[in-house]
Structure formats: structure tokens, C-alpha cells
Amino acid sequence: GNSVTQMEGPVTLSEEAFLTINCTYTATGYPSLFWYVQYPGEGLQLLLKATKADDKGSNKGFEATYRKETTSFHLEKGSVQVSDSAVYFCALSDLGVTGGGNKLTFGTGTQLKVEL
């Protein structure tokens, strides 16, 4: 079955540091890949997505590239801010592969803490 593996957290960084959160996946076919962010007490917000190999998703300074050869979708940001403190989830969608509708398979989440 499908699975997503994320690096363990928490990740603690100083403001303006470079961020990388690793994500690898196992899936049949050609899934779409996503990063969602969850702030305390809230639901999930879509951060960025990529639907095919070599696509780069980007939003709010965050980027991730769909690497089929390494089955990876690592999240990066050049300079983090305190306001980026949240839990980040990598996910894949097997839409159309199984014909049974769409469902997201999530990683375990990585908590990011950014300090001044």
C-alpha cells in the first residue's frame, strides 16, 4: 500500500535559518504530492503541491520538488520566521489509481519551532 515517511521532529531553528524537512514516499502509479501545515488548534492548510515528476510546488517562500527517481518531496525554505512554527505534514494522493475515489495518505508530521 501507499506510505509516507517524514523526518522525526521537533525541529528547532533560529529565525532566518535554512529549513529542510525530508519526505519520502511509496506508492503505485503516479501520485500527487502535498505539504500541509497545521497551526496550534487549527485544521490543515494546504501549503503546496506537485502533480507530476519534476514539478516544483512553491508558496510563501516554501518549495518542494517531486523527485520520482528518489521518491522524495523534501520541503525547503531559505529563511524561516517565528510565524512558521507549526506542524508540517507530507501527503500523497492516489487519485485515479485505485478507482475508489481520492484519499490522502499522510506522514506522521514534523513539528517546527523557530526561535528568535
Next chain:
Amino acid sequence: KAGVTQTPRYLIKTRGQQVTLSCSPISGHRSVSWYQQTPGQGLQFLFEYFSETQRNKGNFPGRFSGRQFSNSRSEMNVSTLELGDSALYLCASRVNSGANVLTFGAGSRLTVL
């Protein structure tokens, strides 16, 4: 445009009771999915409804059920509550079965005592 609305936001129940959670999708969205989030198991897919029909179901016991109404609003029900059902229940909607982007609500936090 209003987002996905879930009610209630917080609720406390005791073991053996049942609970019903409600989700109103974004206007025009016809597909609604439900996920359970717990510290131990993370985010797990419960089921998806499209045009009042269940399209996909996760690996949960029959105590977990759902339905969708003709206006696309959805409810999920958990009967005979167990302590392990304490979780954040997230609803998400998308335009149709061909769209791959889900928009999530803020969730309903259920505590079972």
C-alpha cells in the same frame, strides 16, 4: 467564500455514548472526506462521500459511519464510544471526484471520558 465549517468544535462524551459530527463543505464542493487525527496514529482516512454515495472507506470498525445529504453537507456518527475514539476529527471538501486538492475544516475535537 466561506470555508469548510465543522460543528461542534469541541465536545465531551462518556464511554458507550454516541456522537454525531457535522460538516458543511465549501459552496459548490460535492465531495466530503473525513479524517481522524490522534497523537498515536496520526492522520487516518475514515471515508469519502460524493453525491450522497460513499466512494471510499478506511480501515475503521463499523461503529464509525457517515452520510451525505443532497446539499453536500455531511455527518459522521460514532456509536458506543471508546476512550480510544478521543481525537480531532477533520472534514475536507473538494470540488468533485476529479479534483485532487482537499480543503480542510478546523476540526471537531472529541474527548471521551
